[in-house]
Amino acid sequence: MVRVIDKLLLFVYSIVIGAASIGLFCISLRWIPEQTAVDAVSQFYEDVQWVQVAGAVVGVVLFLISLRLFYISVKRSGSTSQSIDQRNEFGDIRISMETVENLALKAASRHRGLKDLRARIRISEAGLDIVIRTVVDGDSSIPVLTEEIQRSVKGHVEEITGIPVAGISVYVANVVQAPAFKSRVE
Structure with a gap:
């Protein structure tokens, strides 16, 4: 505001x-x-x-x-980029939200049939809420593909950051339209 x-x-x-x-x-x-x-x-x-x-x-x-x-x-920008702060026996750890977004995108991009990947991360009491937005090619089953994305993103982000992932929502925005080729008859 x-x-x-x-x-x-x-x-x-x-x-x-x-x-x-x-x-x-x-x-x-x-x-x-x-x-x-x-x-x-x-x-x-x-x-x-x-x-x-x-x-x-x-x-x-x-x-x-x-x-x-x-x-x-x-005025000094007191609000630096958002980060997730953790503390261990050696000191403080700060992981930027951009880092978590990039990790989620990296894990999701390993799946075939995805285009235009985007990620949004929110912090909740239970952990991270990740929203993945994508366009699919339409050659794979969307429920199977999204479940695989959820599983791989959750595993990758939790393994790399050590932060629990509360939920992953996958939003399929569209299906890629394959270019129509006219066959030539000679």
């Missing part, structure tokens, strides 16, 4: 700064008459109360957005 708000703030800030830069560009090339620019600035000093309030509000909002964007740009 915070990232969405930050993106929205960046968008609004970019629009306002873009409009201001276009205005400054037009004034510097004298595309906006001098009197129009002077009249616009002088309205802030006249007794038009709503113009002064609007200008103050816009100024404060832009300043706050600037502070937020500055904070985002200089």
Whole structure:
């Protein structure tokens, strides 16, 4: 949610700064008459109360957005890539989620008839939940193939990482369409 708000703030800030830069560009090339620019600035000093309030509000909002964007740009990324932390008698072990994904993909890719493999890993109380997404060639039985994938991925990930795998879901997204060849008759 915070990232969405930050993106929205960046968008609004970019629009306002873009409009201001276009205005400054037009004034510097004298595309906006001098009197129009002077009249616009002088309205802030006249007794038009709503113009002064609007200008103050816009100024404060832009300043706050600037502070937020500055904070985002200089803060240290406290959230490094997600990892699974373990401790043994020699010290700490950290295994990145990307490593576990790659291990799952490696185990799944050993099976024939799979295309476009993708993996997603989630940590649960019982262990790792792995979701494998793939496209099959349609030449093998899907239930048999997915069961083999589940068995091999579970065994491989548990053997290499030492982390229990709670469940493996295999999502078959599609079947590869074989190219149709026309036979030539001579």
